[in-house]
Amino acid sequence: xxxxxxxxxxxxxxxxxxxxxxxxxxxxxxxxxxxxxxxxxxxxxxxxxxxxxxxxxxxxxxxxxxxxxxxxxxxxxxxxxxxxxxxxxxxxxxxxxxxxxxxxxxxxxxxxxxxxxxxxxxxxxxxxxxxxxxxxxxxxxxxxxxxxxxxxxxxxxxxxxxxxxxxxxxxxxxxxxxxxxxxxxxxxxxxxxxxxxxxxxxxxxxxxxxxxxxxxxxxxxxxxxxxxxxxxxxxxxxxxxxxxxxxxxxxxxxxxxxxxxxxxxxxxxxxxxxxxxxxxxxxxxxxxxxxxxxxxxxxxxxxxxxxxxxxxxxxxxxxxxxxxxxxxxxxxx
Numbered sequence: 001x002x003x004x005x006x007x008x009x010x011x012x013x014x015x016x017x018x019x020x021x022x023x024x025x026x027x028x029x030x031x032x033x034x035x036x037x038x039x040x041x042x043x044x045x046x047x048x049x050x051x052x053x054x055x056x057x058x059x060x061x062x063x064x065x066x067x068x069x070x071x072x073x074x075x076x077x078x079x080x081x082x083x084x085x086x087x088x089x090x091x092x093x094x095x096x097x098x099x100x101x102x103x104x105x106x107x108x109x110x111x112x113x114x115x116x117x118x119x120x121x122x123x124x125x126x127x128x129x130x131x132x133x134x135x136x137x138x139x140x141x142x143x144x145x146x147x148x149x150x151x152x153x154x155x156x157x158x159x160x161x162x163x164x165x166x167x168x169x170x171x172x173x174x175x176x177x178x179x180x181x182x183x184x185x186x187x188x189x190x191x192x193x194x195x196x197x198x199x200x201x202x203x204x205x206x207x208x209x210x211x212x213x214x215x216x217x218x219x220x221x222x223x224x225x226x227x228x229x230x231x232x233x234x235x236x237x238x239x240x241x242x243x244x245x246x247x248x249x250x251x252x253x254x255x256x257x258x259x260x261x262x263x264x265x266x267x268x269x270x271x272x273x274x275x276x277x278x279x280x281x282x283x284x285x286x287x288x289x290x291x292x293x294x295x296x297x298x299x300x301x302x303x304x305x306x307x308x309x310x311x312x313x314x315x316x317x318x319x320x321x322x323x324x325x326x327x328x329x330x331x332x333x
Contacts (some may be wrong), residue, residue, distance in 0.1 A: 038069075038071055039069055039071065039072055039279065039281045039282035039284075039285050040071035040072060041071075041072060041073070041279070042072070042073040042074075042075065043072060043073070043074055043095040043096060043278075043282070043286075044074075044075045044076075044077050044093070044094040044095050044096075045058055045061075045062070045074055045075070045076050045077065045094065045095070045096045045097065046077045046079050046084075046085045046088045046089060046093075046094035046096070046097040046098075047076055047077065047078060047079065047085075047098065048078065048079055048080075048081055048085070048098075049078060049079075049080070049081075049184045049185055049186045050078060050186065051184075051185055051186045051209060051210040052081075052184075052185050052186075052204055052208065052209075052210065053204045053205040053208055053209070053301060053303055054079075054081075054098050054204075055076070055078060056209060056300070056301050057098070057205075057297065057301050057303070057304060058076050058098075059076065060293070060296075060297045060301060060304075061289070061290065061293060061297060062074045062076060064289050064292075064293040064296065064297070065286065065289050068285060068288070068289045068292070069282070069285050069286070069289065072282065072285075077093075077094055079097075079156075080153075080154040080155070080156040080157045080184065081103075081153065081156065081157030081158040081159060081160075081184075082098075082100045082103035082104075082157070082158030082161070083099075083103050083106070083107065083156045083157065083158060083161065084157070085098065085099050085273070086099050086103060086104060086107045086112075086118065086273065087107075087112065087113065087156075089114075089273055089274065089275060090107070090112070090114030090115060090117060090118055090275065091113050091114050092114075092275075092277070095274060095275075095278060096121070096272065096273070096278075096286060097272075097273050097274075098124065098270050098271070098272060098273070099158070099270070099271055099273050100127055100158045100162075100203070100243075100268045100269065100271070101243040101268055101269045101270075101271055101316070101317065102158070102161065102162065102240035102241065102244065102268050103158045103161055103240070104118065104240075104271060104273065104317055104318060105239050105240035105242075105243060105317045106161065106239075106240045108317060109239050114275070117275040117276050117277065118273060118274075118275055118318055119273070119274055119275055119276055119278075119319055119320065119321035119324075120271050120272070120273060120315025120318035120319065120320050120321065120324065121271075121272040121273065121274055121283060121286065121315070121320070121321055121323075121324045122272040122287055122290050122291065122307070122312040122313075122315065122324065123270070123271055123311055123312050123313070123314050123315055124269070124270040124271065124272055124290070124306075124307050124312075125205055125269075125270055125303040125304060125305075125306040125307055126205075126247065126267040126268065126269055126270065126303075126306065127158075127203045127204050127205060127267065127268050127269075127270055128203070128204070128205070128247060128265050128266070128267050129162055129163075129166065129201065129203050129225060129265050129266040129267070129268075130201070130202045130203070130204070130208070130211065130222055130249070130265065131199060131200075131201055131222065131223040131225060132188075132189075132192065132199065132200050132201075132202065132211060132214075132220055132221075132222060132223075133192075133198065133199045133220065133221060133223055134192065134218070134219065134220060134221075135219035135220055135221045135257070136219070137198065137199070137221075139198065139199055139223055140223065140224075141170075141223065141224070141226065142169075142170035142172070142223070142225060142226075142229065143170050143171070143172070145170075145172060145177075145178050145198075145199060146172060146177055146178065147177075147178065147179070148178055148179065148198035149178075149179045149181055149196070149197050149198045149199075150163075150167075150178045150179065150180055150181065150197065150198065150199050150200065150201065151181045151183050151187075151188035151191060151192070151197050151199070151200030151201065152164065152174070152180050152181065152182065152200075153182070153183070153184060153185075153188075153201065153202075153203075154182055154183065154184045155182050157184065158203055159185075159201055159202060159203045160182070162201070162203050162244075162268065163201035163203075165233055165241065166201070166225065166229060166233070168236065169229045169232035169233050170229065170232075181196075181197060181200075183200075185202055185204070185208065185210045185211075186210065188200040188210075189210050189211065189213070189214035189218075192214070192218070192220070193214065193217070193218045199223070203268070204303075205270075205301065205302065205303025205304075206249060206250070206253045206302060206303060207253055207254055207302065211254060212254055212256070215254045215255075215256040215257035216256045219257070220254075220257050221257055221259065222249060222253075222254075222257070222259060222263045222265075223263075224263050224264045224265070225264055225265045225266050226264060227246045227264055229266065230244055230246045239317075243268050243269065244266050244267070244268055245267055245268075246264065246265075246266065246267075247264075247265055247266065247267035248262040248263060248264055248265065249262060249263040249265050250262055251263070271315050271318065272286075272287070272290055272315075273318065274286075274321055276321070278321065278323070279323070280321070280322045280323035281323060282323065283321045283322070283323025284323035284324065284326045284330075285323075286323075287321075287324045287327045287328075288327050290307065291307065291312060291327075291331075294307040294308075309331065312328075
């Protein structure tokens with residue numbers, strides 16, 4: 001019998017060791033996570049004024065995000081509303097936000113800073129345009145606002161955007177037809193109560209806490225917005241006006257200020273917005289929590305009950321973020 005030479009044995013040993021290393025490497029690849037399996041980091045969520053629905057929704061969503069994404073730190077940032085929210089997200093001062101579709105369209109049409117980076121994550125709930133007056137006011141329609149002191153939101157708010165458009169649709173020049181007062185939902189109810197305003201516009205989910213609180217201490221009512229205003233808005237020209245639609249607020253939307261019947265108004269969808277800079281895994285997780293938290297948040301914020309997986313993907317005029325696409329693909333029936 002011929003014994004193998006030392007050189008051959010050594011080669012076989014080296015080949016065996018190499019094979020073992022390959023097997024161990026494959027095993028490690030199989031067992032260990034590749035990339036960031038769990039999103040981590042810090043994000044800023046731009047909301048709205050503290051007495052509005054955006055902020056209330058953001059506070060509750062932050063709690064759910066902490067449970068679902070424990071390695072992600074979320075900071076809430078107040079704002080004047082949709083236009084400012086979009087500016088902050090598009091320019092990197094915030095990472096996620098909520099904004100109305102008309103404000104998003106306006107931002108894109110005007111090609112404001114960073115407009116091309118904006119992406120959608122989900123369609124959330126609708127905002128309802130609410131024109132609030134004292135119960136004994138003679139104001140019965142938008143046309144009756146001529147010469148009146150009208151709260152239209154803060155200068156960089158979505159409320160002002162829609163209020164000015166509604167006034168124009170009713171043949172009232174916002175600059176000369178009424179006396180505009182720039183104040184947020186945190187200030188307008190008090191001004192109406194003290195007689196410093198004759199009416200104020202608000203665009204938000206139902207019920208809005210600030211309006212609800214006002215109705216408990218001061219008799220108010222909602223002024224109907226005639227459906228013909230929507231047709232005029234659509235014909236006005238700006239692309240954002242096509243996102244307005246006729247709607248009705250339930251007669252008991254505000255228990256302490258009930259109407260004899262449902263109140264005609266204008267509605268516009270809210271979108272969860274980020275940019276193409278945001279990590280896909282984090283965006284996927286963020287979107288998942290938004291959808292999954294609907295029922296829990298809805299117990300506190302009625303508007304959240306309207307978040308619907310079947311319509312959440314419709315974020316027009318924004319393309320869906322890659323991470324949001326991953327989420328919706330993962331939950332396809």
